[in-house]
Amino acid sequence: MKKVAIIGAGPGGLAAGMVLSKKGYDLHIFEKDNQVGGRSKRLSLGDYHFDIGPTFLMYLEILEEVFQKAGYDVHKELDLMRLEQLYTLMFNDVTFNMSKDPIENIKMYEKYQPGMGKSYEKWFSAQRRKLNVFAPILKKPFPNALHYLRPDVLKAAPYLHPFKSVYSLLKTFNPNENFIHSLSFQAKYLGMASYQAPSFFTILPYLEHALGLYHVRGGLNQINHKMAELIEKNGGKVHLNRQVEEIIVEKGSMKGLRIHGEYMPFDEVIINADFAYAMNHLIKEDHLKKYTPLKLEKKKYSVSTFMLYLGLDKEYDFSHHEILFSKDYESYLKGLTQNEITDDISVYIHNPIRTDDTYAPKGHSSLFLLVPVPNLTADVDWSTYREHLKEVTLDLIEKRHQIDLRSHIKAIHMIDPTQWKDDYNVYQGAVFNLAHNLPQMLNRRPQNKFEEIKHVYLVGGGTHPGSGLPTIYQSALILDKYL
């Protein structure tokens, strides 16, 4: 029986485990942490629970397929809830309450500015056409430039607008800044500003508006726990507290792993650990040409995040998902891309008790606050700056909402880019991985069948097709074509 190892039980590694668990392999997942999930794991502070990372679940059909491959129905295994309201977006001069019903959104935009409803309708139809042509491309490997000549890629070419960004493409639908930002803040899911993100990514908000945003009772972290359970049910093994130290390579071919000083032979290895971290720490440099530490240093990486997880003895009126935009959002985005810090921040608030009573005791709440910040290539001393940013974040929410948060805090946990790097093994703390600029996408992104070493495969946000749960799950589905 073929012995297959997966390094890391993040969403990518677990999805790979699901896809491979029915193929009759001797399957082992090695996770360095004491629980599964990685950047998507569960955090508990006493009776207050949180998702460490992902809170937005969209494009469910990919996750459905992952469960089907393992012989299960995701709708039976998880308590999935479609959110009625997508999110609240608080700009300086207007608040948009975005609905799951596009007709309501047309009315909302039209009320804000006559004609804007029509712009939204046009944008919506254009994204539908775009998704239809791009979805098949992202579902396949893209190993080299010849693949640009594939019929499906040629069909999509007119929709690519390679010289436009998400921001400039949206501007062609309506130049109003609030309109543009309400349909482009999703570039942050890729750790990019809308000015940088290739126009292709205007489909991200469409996935939410047309196909819905989902919550899982207990948190998105439950997807990971369920996958680990089903992999073991199918005969695979998930080993916790097992940090892989080295991938052993001989003459360009993977032979096995070194774990806790012990050599373990394997036939195939799948890397889920952060791609750039893995190249720097798990493979000896002389086995690499394209992805040496020096070459990786020169690549572009996503922004990072500063996180506050608060357990509070009070419930608040925030929506399930809410974003407070900076006063000068444009400068904030531009500053982020130039590694600058500012007090005029944007904050995303996750207030899951609006939908799910498992996060905190009755009358209490668990708030997750996320502030996009530069990654560790910026010159910021996080040992002092994190306290300052905590105060700025709390001030902003208290002032904008006219509420008192501070005196209700019963539990608190903070993560800054240095913890993402040191505790989660994320290169430069760039939590959304290699940036998604055109020179680092498709055939120019690390391929799921690793180009440099035989019998090594890649899954997760740093590989093809990209960061974000749907594409991470898709990276595992692509493995099906190789293994």
Ligand SMILES: Cc1cc2nc3c(=O)[nH]c(=O)nc-3n(C[C@H](O)[C@H](O)[C@H](O)COP(=O)(O)OP(=O)(O)OC[C@H]3O[C@@H](n4cnc5c(N)ncnc54)[C@H](O)[C@@H]3O)c2cc1C
């Ligand atoms: C704050 C935040 C919010 C996010 N929000 C969203 C969202 O709302 N929606 C969305 O779709 N995406 C979101 N993402 C992006 C993405 O979905 C998550 O980061 C996701 O967890 C990445 O999955 P992954 O499998 O690529 O990597 P990881 O989750 O990092 O998994 C890698 C695993 O490898 C393990 N590992 C590392 N090194 C070793 C080693 N040497 N040996 C053994 N194990 C090792 C790690 O412990 C980890 O478990 C968010 C990310 C962050 C950080």
